[in-house]
Amino acid sequence: MSRSPDGNEKGAAGTSPAPDSFEAEVLALLPSLRRYSRSLTRSDADGEDLLQDCVEKALTRRGQWRGLNLRGWVLTIMTNLYRNGRRQEVGRSFVDIDDNSHLAAAEADSDPLQRSRLETALNSLSEDYRAVLMLVVVEGCSYQDVADMLDIPIGTVMSRLSRARQKMTSLLDADNVVTLRRPR
Known part of the structure; x- marks a missing residue:
């Protein structure tokens, strides 16, 4: 060498x-x-x-x-x-994930709707909330590191993370409602 x-x-x-x-x-x-x-x-x-x-x-x-x-x-x-x-x-639009039916299917989950619900919930978050959530929860970055990366105060990181978690929880909980009564 x-x-x-x-x-x-x-x-x-x-x-x-x-x-x-x-x-x-x-x-x-x-x-x-x-x-x-x-x-x-x-x-x-x-x-x-x-x-x-x-x-x-x-x-x-x-x-x-x-x-x-x-x-x-x-x-x-x-x-x-x-x-x-x-x-x-600014003028670019997103393509709905359902329009990609010609792509190869991903590995099946134990709950086939789980990935879809999670993706929908994540995509419903604002960019700011989603970035903080991904960096802290998925990537394991510290609050200070995220604050430095995104050039925002650490308190804003904590606030956005809390709100992102609350929104994700409410969205995912709403999708898990199952009625136990028979329709009349």
């Missing part, structure tokens, strides 16, 4: 990056980044596009990373890319 001008090891063409390299650390973040990108965009295809743009930007701007909290730095890049894209795509 040889060293590049920035001091990182370079492997042979076609091999994986060194385990302690910047690229390897970014690759390790892909599952988390993919979940977050899909939750922001509400679409697998758009989520993959956002993920690709984010990874590309992180790799090309690696010199700007200060060596602390790579995950937070990359999630901030993704959040900013998403916000900038939303500003540019």
Whole structure:
């Protein structure tokens, strides 16, 4: 292996990056980044596009990373890319998930409606609530990290998270109502 001008090891063409390299650390973040990108965009295809743009930007701007909290730095890049894209795509509309019947079916859940209910509830949240909920609950980020990533006060993070949880609970509880009386 040889060293590049920035001091990182370079492997042979076609091999994986060194385990302690910047690229390897970014690759390790892909599952988390993919979940977050899909939750922001509400679409697998758009989520993959956002993920690709984010990874590309992180790799090309690696010199700007200060060596602390790579995950937070990359999630901030993704959040900013998403916000900038939303500003540019004001006239764009979303396609209903039912219009994608030609796509391969996902693995069956024990409750076939559970995924649909969860997706509907998540998509009904505002972007701000959904971003905070995904970062704290799914990605396990601290309140302070989320506040830094989204450039909002920590109290706002806690408030949005509380409201997002309340809304999710009420939406999911409303879907689980089963009448026990026979119709007359």
